[in-house]
Amino acid sequence: xxxxxxxxxxxxxxxxxxxxxxxxxxxxxxxxxxxxxxxxxxxxxxxxxxxxxxxxxxxxxxxxxxxxxxxxxxxxxxxxxxxxxxxxxxxxxxxxxxxxxxxxxxxxxxxxxxxxxxxxxxxxxxxxxxxxxxxxxxxxxxxxxxxxxxxxxxxxxxxxxxxxxxxxxxxxxxxxxxxxxxxxxxxxxxxxxxxxxxxxxxxxxxxxxxxxxxxxxxxxxxxxxxxxxxxxxxxxxxxxxxxxxxxxxxxxxxxxxxxxxxxxxxxxxxxxxxxxxxxxxxxxxxxxxxxxxxxxxxxxxxxxxxxxxxx
Numbered sequence: 001x002x003x004x005x006x007x008x009x010x011x012x013x014x015x016x017x018x019x020x021x022x023x024x025x026x027x028x029x030x031x032x033x034x035x036x037x038x039x040x041x042x043x044x045x046x047x048x049x050x051x052x053x054x055x056x057x058x059x060x061x062x063x064x065x066x067x068x069x070x071x072x073x074x075x076x077x078x079x080x081x082x083x084x085x086x087x088x089x090x091x092x093x094x095x096x097x098x099x100x101x102x103x104x105x106x107x108x109x110x111x112x113x114x115x116x117x118x119x120x121x122x123x124x125x126x127x128x129x130x131x132x133x134x135x136x137x138x139x140x141x142x143x144x145x146x147x148x149x150x151x152x153x154x155x156x157x158x159x160x161x162x163x164x165x166x167x168x169x170x171x172x173x174x175x176x177x178x179x180x181x182x183x184x185x186x187x188x189x190x191x192x193x194x195x196x197x198x199x200x201x202x203x204x205x206x207x208x209x210x211x212x213x214x215x216x217x218x219x220x221x222x223x224x225x226x227x228x229x230x231x232x233x234x235x236x237x238x239x240x241x242x243x244x245x246x247x248x249x250x251x252x253x254x255x256x257x258x259x260x261x262x263x264x265x266x267x268x269x270x271x272x273x274x275x276x277x278x279x280x281x282x283x284x285x286x287x288x289x290x291x292x293x294x295x296x297x298x299x300x301x302x303x304x305x306x307x308x309x310x311x
Contacts, residue, residue, distance in 0.1 A: 046099045051122040052079045056102075063114035065135070070110045084110065101125035108132040108154075121146040132178070133157040145170035152176040156201065164188050164207070169195060180204050180224065193218040203227050203247065211253075213237050216260075226250055226271070234258055234272070245269040249295065253277060257296070262287040271295040278302065 060074050073083040079102060080087035086104040102123050113135040120126075121143035127150060137159040144150075145167045153174060161183040168177060169191050178201040187209035188202065194217055203226040210232030211225070219242065226247045233255030234248060244266050253275040261270065262284020270288070273295040280303040281296065288294070 048101055048125065049077065049079065049099065051124075052102045053077050055117075055119040055122040056082060056085070058117045058119035059114075062117045063112050065111075065113035067111050070107060070112065104128035104130075106130045107134065110134055112136065116141055116144075118143040120144070123147065125149050128152045130154040131158065135159055137161065140165035140167055142167045144168065147171055148173065150174055154178040155182065157181040160184060164192075166191075175199070177201065188212065190214050198222070200224070211235055216241055218243075221245070221266075223247070234261075234277075236260060242266055244290075247271045248275065250274040255279075257282055257285075259284045261285065264288065266290055269293040272299065274298040276300055281305075 056074060056079055060071050063071055066072075070083050073081065079085055080100050084105055084107045085102055086106065087100040088103040089100055103125055104127055105123075106128065108130050109132065111134060112131075115138040116136060118141040120141065124147065126147055129147075129150060129152065132154050133156070135158065136155070139160065139162045140155070144165075148171075150171050151173050153168060153171070153176065156178045157180070159182065160179070163186045164184055165179070166189055168174060169189065175196065175198045177197055177199065180201040181204045183206055184202075185206035185208065188207055188211075190212040192200070193212055193215050197218065197220050199222045200218070200220050201222070201224045203224040205228055207225075208229040208231065211230055211234065213235045214237055215223075215235045216237035221243060222245045223243065224245070224247045226249045228251055230248075230251040230253060232253065234253060234257065236258045237260075241264055243264055245268060246264075247269065249271045250273070253272070255277065256279035257272060257277060259282045261267075262282060264270075265287075267288050268290050269292060271293065274297070277296070277299040279301065281301060285291075285294070
C-alpha cells in the first residue's frame with residue numbers, strides 16, 4: 001500500500017485487507033464506508049471483524065441502487081451496527097469470549113440493485129443470508145462454497161440468471177435453499193437431491209430438462225418445482241420419502257403418476273396440475289392419510305373417478 005511510508009518512520013505498520021493498522025492501536029481505514037481514524041476502539045477488534053468489514057464494504061461497492069438507504073449505515077468498522085446485519089457472541093476453541101461475529105444478514109424487501117461479490121465468503125460465521133425481494137442480478141459467486149456455517153440461503157424474487165448455481169451444493173451445512181422467482185435456466189443437477197436439505201424452492205424459474213431420477217433420495221420436507229419447463233416423467237424413485245409438500249404444477253411432465261406416491265405417509269400437499277400426465281389415478285393415492293391438498297387438474301388423465309377421491 002503506497003501510503004504506508006508516511007507513517008513508517010514513526011511506528012511499525014501492519015497491513016490488512018480492510019485497513020492500515022499502525023502499532024499502538026491507532027487505525028486508519030479506507031473503504032466503501034468512508035475513512036475512519038482513531039485508536040484501537042475504532043478499528044476492527046479481531047481478524048474476523050476485519051474480514052467482515054472487507055466483505056461488506058466490497059458488497060456495498062457492488063450495490064448500484066439503494067432507494068431506501070439501507071446501506072447508508074454501512075460506515076466504519078463496527079459492522080454489527082450496519083442495518084440488516086446481525087451479530088452474535090462467539091467463543092474460541094477454549095470456550096473463551098472471542099468477540100462478535102456476523103451471524104445473519106436479512107435484507108428482505110430492501111429493493112436493492114446490484115450483484116453478489118466473492119468477498120462475502122469471508123463471512124465464515126454467517127448462518128442466515130436472506131435477500132428476498134430485491135433486484136440482485138448475475139450469478140452466485142463460486143466462493144459461496146466457503147460459507148461453512150450457512151444454513152439458510154434465500155435468493156428468491158430477484159433477477160439472478162444463468163445455470164443452476166452449483167456452488168450451493170458444496171455449502172456443507174445448508175438446509176434451506178430458496179431460488180424461486182428468478183431467471184435461472186437449464187437442467188437441475190442430480191446432486192441436488194443427495195444433499196441434506198430440508199426445503200428446496202426452485203419454482204418460477206426457467207429450469208428445463210428431465211427431473212433427476214434420484215429425486216426420491218432427498219430428505220426434504222418441502223420441494224417446489226412448479227412453474228418451470230421440466231419435461232419427461234415424474235421419477236419412479238419416489239418411495240419412502242418423508243416429504244410433506246411437493247409441487248410439480250405447470251410444467252410439461254408426461255407419463256403416469258407413480259404408484260410410489262402412495263407411500264408418502266406424511267404427505268400433506270401434492271400438486272401435479274397443468275401438465276400432460278396420462279393414465280388412471282393410482283390406487284395408492286387412497287393411502288395418503290395425511291393429505292390436505294391433492295390437485296391433479298388440467299392433465300390428460302383417463303378413467304372414472306375413484307370412489308375414495310372426494311372433490
